Amino acid sequence: MERFNSNCITESEPCDDPVYMPRDWDDHTGWDRYYRACSLQKGEPFLSITDIFALFHIEETIKRLKERGWKKCWFPGCGISSFPRLYAAYGFHVWGTDISQAAVEYQQSLPAPTEGELHFFVHDFRCDPPETEFDFIENQRAFQGLSRLSMGKAARCYFQSLKPGGHAYFDTINVRGRPKTTIEEVLSEAGFHIPCYRSDCWYRDTLDSTGIEYAFGWNAPYAVEGSGLFGGLRRRFQQKKLDRYHVEYCMRQQREADETEALWSDGKTRVAHVLYNTG
Numbered sequence: 001m002e003r004f005n006s007n008c009i010t011e012s013e014p015c016d017d018p019v020y021m022p023r024d025w026d027d028h029t030g031w032d033r034y035y036r037a038c039s040l041q042k043g044e045p046f047l048s049i050t051d052i053f054a055l056f057h058i059e060e061t062i063k064r065l066k067e068r069g070w071k072k073c074w075f076p077g078c079g080i081s082s083f084p085r086l087y088a089a090y091g092f093h094v095w096g097t098d099i100s101q102a103a104v105e106y107q108q109s110l111p112a113p114t115e116g117e118l119h120f121f122v123h124d125f126r127c128d129p130p131e132t133e134f135d136f137i138e139n140q141r142a143f144q145g146l147s148r149l150s151m152g153k154a155a156r157c158y159f160q161s162l163k164p165g166g167h168a169y170f171d172t173i174n175v176r177g178r179p180k181t182t183i184e185e186v187l188s189e190a191g192f193h194i195p196c197y198r199s200d201c202w203y204r205d206t207l208d209s210t211g212i213e214y215a216f217g218w219n220a221p222y223a224v225e226g227s228g229l230f231g232g233l234r235r236r237f238q239q240k241k242l243d244r245y246h247v248e249y250c251m252r253q254q255r256e257a258d259e260t261e262a263l264w265s266d267g268k269t270r271v272a273h274v275l276y277n278t279g
């Protein structure tokens with residue numbers, strides 16, 4: 001079990017705080033217990049830190065979605081997020097679903113927006129979709145912690161629920177490297193087009209094959225400081241290698257984006273975007 005914080009996704013750490021989110025995201029009873037323990041005040045809106053940060057981009061995001069003529073959307077695993085309500089307030093027709101009865105009851109207790117449409121109900125996103133012909137899906141941090149089996153089932157459900165040409169957005173927190181590859185693999189197997197998938201896989205495999213210990217900063221890899229007499233020297237040598245691969249990656253990514261850009265708006269291809277956030 002992990003400690004509750006407003007981000008919903010935390011490192012597990014020993015803590016006296018009694019409110020925990022389940023470590024196993026397939027633990028449905030755990031999710032319900034977690035939301036009940038959050039002492040949510042029915043009828044009183046709650047805004048998490050993550051939601052507050054996302055608000056900085058909301059106007060731009062809504063403009064982009066409306067430009068495509070999109071109206072109908074789904075927030076699977078919405079928990080207690082304010083975003084389904086916010087999107088409805090911008091005129092979208094929104095479905096917000098979650099496995100937790102407590103989260104859904106809380107969402108239903110809040111005042112209905114004057115614009116759009118808003119439907120909240122309990123639903124398992126590993127089963128049949130609650131509706132079809134969605135223009136887009138906003139999966140806010142409700143994917144990365146699932147088992148691979150559940151990810152696969154959920155991915156197929158999302159694919160079926162979207163209209164041809166629809167897009168699915170997957171917000172993740174601190175997901176890079178192998179875990180990101182797994183998410184993209186699962187979505188690709190379900191039939192989604194993942195922008196720059198080939199170049200991203202190439203990049204991750206190539207970096208791993210160097211055997212260099214690296215981390216990411218400002219979207220580029222840096223070699224982790226080596227220890228011992230020659231640690232600094234070795235690090236500089238490794239960094240040069242990482243820099244070369246990074247330049248090649250940027251070129252491959254641009255080329256792939258140019259080649260596949262048409263798929264984003266051909267009205268047939270369902271596209272999945274896996275978005276990185278830090279938290």
Ligand SMILES: C[S@@+](CC[C@H](N)C(=O)[O-])C[C@H]1O[C@@H](n2cnc3c(N)ncnc32)[C@H](O)[C@@H]1O
Binds near residue numbers: 078140
């Ligand atoms: C980390 S929380 C994210 C909640 C919310 N989207 C947010 O960002 O604040 C993951 C959510 O996924 C929900 N969930 C887990 N498994 C699910 C399933 N099979 N079907 C529907 N919801 C599920 C949990 O109840 C929980 O609300």
